[in-house]
Amino acid sequence: MKKLLGSIGSRWMMIVGYGTLLAVVGFFAFRQVSPGNAATGKTRHYYIAADMVDWDYAPSGKNQITGEPFDDAANVFVGSAPNRIGRVYRKALYREYTDNTFTALKPIAPEWQHLGTLGPAIHAEVGDTIIVDFKNNTELPVSIHPHGVFYNKNAEGAPYNDGTGNADKGDDGVPPGTTYTYTWQVPERAGPGPGDGSSVLWMYHSHTDEVGDSYSGLVGPMMITARGKAKEDGSPADIDREFVTMFLVSDENQSPYLPENIKNHIKAPDAPPEGDEDFGESNLMHSINGYVFGNLPGLRMRVGERVRWYTIGMGTEVDLHTPHWHGQTLLMSGGQMGMRTDMVELLPGSMKILDMTPDNPGTWLFHCHVNDHILAGMLATFTVDPQSGAPSASAGGWGSPAAAAVNTTSDALYSFYCKITGRAHAS
Numbered sequence: 001m002k003k004l005l006g007s008i009g010s011r012w013m014m015i016v017g018y019g020t021l022l023a024v025v026g027f028f029a030f031r032q033v034s035p036g037n038a039a040t041g042k043t044r045h046y047y048i049a050a051d052m053v054d055w056d057y058a059p060s061g062k063n064q065i066t067g068e069p070f071d072d073a074a075n076v077f078v079g080s081a082p083n084r085i086g087r088v089y090r091k092a093l094y095r096e097y098t099d100n101t102f103t104a105l106k107p108i109a110p111e112w113q114h115l116g117t118l119g120p121a122i123h124a125e126v127g128d129t130i131i132v133d134f135k136n137n138t139e140l141p142v143s144i145h146p147h148g149v150f151y152n153k154n155a156e157g158a159p160y161n162d163g164t165g166n167a168d169k170g171d172d173g174v175p176p177g178t179t180y181t182y183t184w185q186v187p188e189r190a191g192p193g194p195g196d197g198s199s200v201l202w203m204y205h206s207h208t209d210e211v212g213d214s215y216s217g218l219v220g221p222m223m224i225t226a227r228g229k230a231k232e233d234g235s236p237a238d239i240d241r242e243f244v245t246m247f248l249v250s251d252e253n254q255s256p257y258l259p260e261n262i263k264n265h266i267k268a269p270d271a272p273p274e275g276d277e278d279f280g281e282s283n284l285m286h287s288i289n290g291y292v293f294g295n296l297p298g299l300r301m302r303v304g305e306r307v308r309w310y311t312i313g314m315g316t317e318v319d320l321h322t323p324h325w326h327g328q329t330l331l332m333s334g335g336q337m338g339m340r341t342d343m344v345e346l347l348p349g350s351m352k353i354l355d356m357t358p359d360n361p362g363t364w365l366f367h368c369h370v371n372d373h374i375l376a377g378m379l380a381t382f383t384v385d386p387q388s389g390a391p392s393a394s395a396g397g398w399g400s401p402a403a404a405a406v407n408t409t410s411d412a413l414y415s416f417y418c419k420i421t422g423r424a425h426a427s
C-alpha cells in the first residue's frame with residue numbers, strides 16, 4: 001500500500017513536473033520576444049502608404065549639369081519616342097500621411113524635398129519604439145522590411161519558409177487596399193556602434209517581391225540616434241542638416257509595372273520587339289533618389305554647418321557606385337576615428353555615413369565616379385551658401401530659389417562635364 005501510494009505520488013509529481021515544464025516552454029515559445037533594454041523611451045508613430053505615382057526622373061526637362069537641352073546620349077534614357085517609355089514611369093512609392101485615415105499626405109519639409117523616390121525619413125532614439133501604420137494602395141501585395149531595428153516575426157515584412165504560422169504572416173505581403181501595423185523596437189544594437197557618430201542609417205524596403213519591389217521604388221531611410229543625443233524629433237542634436245542619397249540603376253525592365261508603362265506610353269504599332277536591347281537600355285535609369293542629369297533638388301546647406309550625408313546603394317552587379325563630392329571633404333562615420341575622403345564606395349544593400357562641414361561656398365557637382373554611370377546621368381549638384389546672409393548669387397541647383405542664376409556656374413560645370421566625359425565642348 002505504501003509502495004502503491006508512493007508510486008501514485010511520484011507519478012503525480014512527474015505529471016506536475018512535466019506540466020510545469022511544458023508551461024514554461026510554452027511561455028518562451030509563444031510570447032513575443034522583446035530586447036531587454038528597449039521600450040524605455042518614446043513611441044514614434046508613422047503613417048506610411050505605398051502609393052502609385054507617375055514619377056518623372058528629370059522634371060526640369062533639361063540637363064541641369066550642362067544647363068543645356070538633353071543631347072543624344074542623354075535621350076537614350078530620357079528621350080520621348082514612339083517606341084520608348086520616356087522619362088515618366090509609373091512607380092510604387094512610400095509616402096507619409098498625417099494619420100491612420102490615410103486621407104491627407106503629410107507635407108514634405110523643404111529640407112527633405114531631396115528624398116525624391118525615397119520613403120519618408122523615420123527617426124528614432126535608442127530606447128524608443130517605432131510603430132508604422134502601413135496602407136497598401138498599390139495593385140500588388142507589398143510590405144515594409146526594416147534593417148537594423150529589433151522586430152518579431154510578425155513585423156519582419158518578408159515571406160519565406162521560416163516555420164512561422166498564420167499569426168506571424170500578416171506582415172509578409174500586405175494585400176492591396178488593406179492596412180497592417182508594424183512595431184519595431186530600438187535597442188542599443190540598433191544605434192551607433194563605438195566607431196560611429198551620433199546616429200546611424202538603416203533602410204527599410206518592401207520584401208514581398210524583393211527585386212521587383214525595390215525597382216518599383218519601395219525603399220526608404222531610417223536614422224537611429226544614440227540614447228540621449230536626439231532632438232525632440234529623434235534626429236541627432238549635434239547635426240544641423242541631414243541628407244540621404246540612394247544610388248541605383250533603377251531597372252524599370254524589372255519593375256512589376258513595366259507592362260503598364262508600355263501600355264501607357266507605347267501604342268501597339270510602335271511596340272518594341274521583345275528582347276530589344278536598345279529598349280531595355282532606355283529603361284535603365286541611372287538615378288540618385290530617382291533623379292538623373294542634375295535634376296535632384298534641395299541639396300542645400302551653409303558654410304560651417306554640421307552636415308551628415310547618409311548614402312545607400314541598391315540594385316545588382318552594375319550597381320557599384322562611388323559618390324563623389326566636389327569642393328569639400330568629409331569624414332567617414334566615426335568622427336576622429338574616421339577616414340578623410342571626398343568619395344565613398346557603395347554596393348547593393350550597403351549604407352555609409354559621412355560628415356561634412358562645408359567651407360567652400362558655391363554650387364558643386366555630386367556624382368557617381370563610375371564612368372558608365374557619369375555618361376548615363378548619375379549626376380547631381382549641391383549648393384553651399386555663405387555662413388550667413390543671403391544665399392550665394394551664383395548658387396544654383398535645380399529647384400532652388402536661385403535657380404534662375406544657375407547659368408553663372410553652369411558654364412564652368414559644363415566645361416568640367418565635357419572634360420570628364422571626353423565630349424566636345426559645344427559652346
Ligand SMILES: [Cu+2]
Binds near residue numbers: 247321322369370
Ligand atoms: Cu554609379
